């Protein structure tokens with residue numbers, strides 16, 4: 001039986017600082033911002049946990065983003081991410097220092113690690129949260145998350161086990177401002193690792209940002225529908241995607257017309273995407289398309305029919321012929337994103 | 343000879359699940375139950391490995407009696423046998439309890455013949471947590487390989503598997519020691535067509551059912567009692583704000599829109 005650990009001296013809010021090759025996942029800083037508010041509401045300390053090799057330079061960054069304390073574990077075995085040694089390190093830290101809340105980003109790495117850690121600790125884990133608040137009476141963490149593909153929201157509690165663990169969706173919590181001279185405490189923890197416990201060896205990591213198979217991970221998608229009219233016309237969309245470092249996407253109608261291969265299809269029978277910006281060009285907004293893209297932060301619709309249903313859910317719409325609007329967008333992005341003198 | 347177990351979950355077709363705005367309860371009536379789409383790709387992967395390396399594929403599901411349907415689907419796809427874990431005491435299990443029950447069943451199978459590979463979907467489309475796979479791997483002490491988009495090689499002699507993991511904008515090629523647990527994404531394979539004879543065989547196959555007593559489970563670790571998380575409330579997601587039309591002829595509208603997006607810092611300066 002996982003022990004009842006609610007009232008056994010667990011205190012403080014922790015944020016796992018996710019880094020790969022010394023590059024921090026921005027969600028970690030977002031979580032320090034969210035964690036700061038939780039810690040203040042509880043009147044406790046906010047700490048960051050940093051695991052890796054040669055990452056001590058990031059400690060001041062964590063302080064600058066709001067951590068009062070940083071737990072640092074460095075070892076060559078923690079260089080490339082492998083689940084087992086990372087999980088063991090985090091579990092050991094939790095057992096020793098007993099935080100009441102532990103937050104991780106809901107990235108591939110964060111979800112891979114958190115599931116292992118929560119199981120070892122025998123505590124509850126709430127997935128992919130979009131809101132975190134403290135119930136002032138019980139001091140419990142109220143963890144709200146979408147389920148059923150975003151059709152349902154649920155608020156989850158972990159009443160009797162500590163730490164209360166959650167992964168949090170990137171880009172939901174605001175990025176806190178960086179306080180240049182803010183300093184905190186550093187707790188360096190020594191642990192012994194051996195390469196064999198990693199059980200795995202990373203052979204290679206291949207960057208492939210703009211490929212259609214990464215549609216579900218793409219940050220900017222320029223999608224076209226039947227209204228684009230031909231394969232040749234997709235060139236205009238490709239140019240827009242090009243200035244933004246984005247990926248093309250398509251409605252089923254465009255795929256069925258043979259303008260783009262099936263792996264580009266967004267929607268119920270295609271890929272579910274959650275980019276920062278989704279451009280829907282010449283797409284009417286059928287429900288089967290919407291379920292695949294309504295999780296985008298910003299939706300921009302371009303359509304010559306002002307009555308098109310896509311405009312109801314689009315953050316911004318432009319009514320017009322895409323053959324004029326899309327090149328104008330490309331030119332404007334070129335102009336406004338050009339590296340200026342400042 | 344590879345001993346493989348695939349965990350398959352029966353899920354509602356979530357595109358059709360809604361919240362009743364008055365009662366704040368799930369409306370499931372008339373919603374079709376399907377095999378979790380990622381799990382179908384997991385079955386496909388295991389069956390293909392069996393064809394290549396020889397071995398056996400066991401499909402495993404925890405759920406009510408009607409979850410038998412997804413097990414028959416797995417058998418139709420080429421799984422050799424199917425086991426349904428069903429008991430009222432399992433109801434209300436969160437991911438910690440679910441992974442406990444599934445892991446105990448896999449341990450029981452391992453006592454017959456040691457299991458080399460366990461497959462799970464990347465996530466279930468209803469619960470959407472992606473936590474059960476890592477939970478099982480941790481409990482069994484298997485190498486955990488999540489988000490697999492390709493299986494490059496399995497070497498039973500050397501005792502490893504090499505896979506490609508789908509990460510944010512990149513793929514990781516990683517070699518892990520066996521036994522291992524893989525969670526899979528849809529890119530891993532294209533589902534094969536089901537043949538009629540296979541479907542008939544699947545329809546007639548017997549499905550083993552195990553309840554809590556067959557598995558020698560700690561009652562404190564299953565069901566609601568064994569679940570540290572609890573759902574306090576469910577509600578409909580807030581409607582998407584939006585619907586703002588940027589006025590003006592194309593060039594002017596484009597300039598306004600781009601300025602907005604750049605200001606929101608949502609599209610980064612390069």
Ligand SMILES: Cc1cc2nc3c(=O)[nH]c(=O)nc-3n(C[C@H](O)[C@H](O)[C@H](O)COP(=O)(O)OP(=O)(O)OC[C@H]3O[C@@H](n4cnc5c(N)ncnc54)[C@H](O)[C@@H]3O)c2cc1C
Nearest residue numbers: 225226227251252253267268269270282283284304305322
């Ligand atoms: C079971 C099932 C599953 C499905 N799955 C999917 C899925 O996964 N993904 C998907 O996308 N669809 C899916 N569909 C199909 C879906 O119902 C729609 O038919 C499809 O999304 C329509 O594509 P569209 O918006 O490109 O085409 P249309 O609905 O034909 O819309 C074209 C739009 O382009 C506009 N337009 C035309 N000319 C111009 C111009 N010059 N400039 C600007 N705008 C212009 C028109 O005003 C119109 O709004 C599915 C359907 C079913 C039944």
Ligand SMILES: Cc1cc2nc3c(=O)[nH]c(=O)nc-3n(C[C@H](O)[C@H](O)[C@H](O)COP(=O)(O)OP(=O)(O)OC[C@H]3O[C@@H](n4cnc5c(N)ncnc54)[C@H](O)[C@@H]3O)c2cc1C
Nearest residue numbers: 126127349404436437462463465466469470471472473474
């Ligand atoms: C609205 C809502 C929100 C929830 N939120 C949480 C939460 O945040 N944390 C939490 O711990 N629980 C949560 N639960 C409970 C959770 O859905 C159940 O524990 C469920 O049994 C497993 O989780 P999942 O559906 O997310 O599966 P996932 O972990 O997403 O499933 C991954 C894979 O594990 C395998 N698998 C999962 N379940 C089974 C099964 N029954 N039989 C065979 N294989 C299976 C499949 O291969 C599947 O592809 C929630 C439930 C609801 C209704």
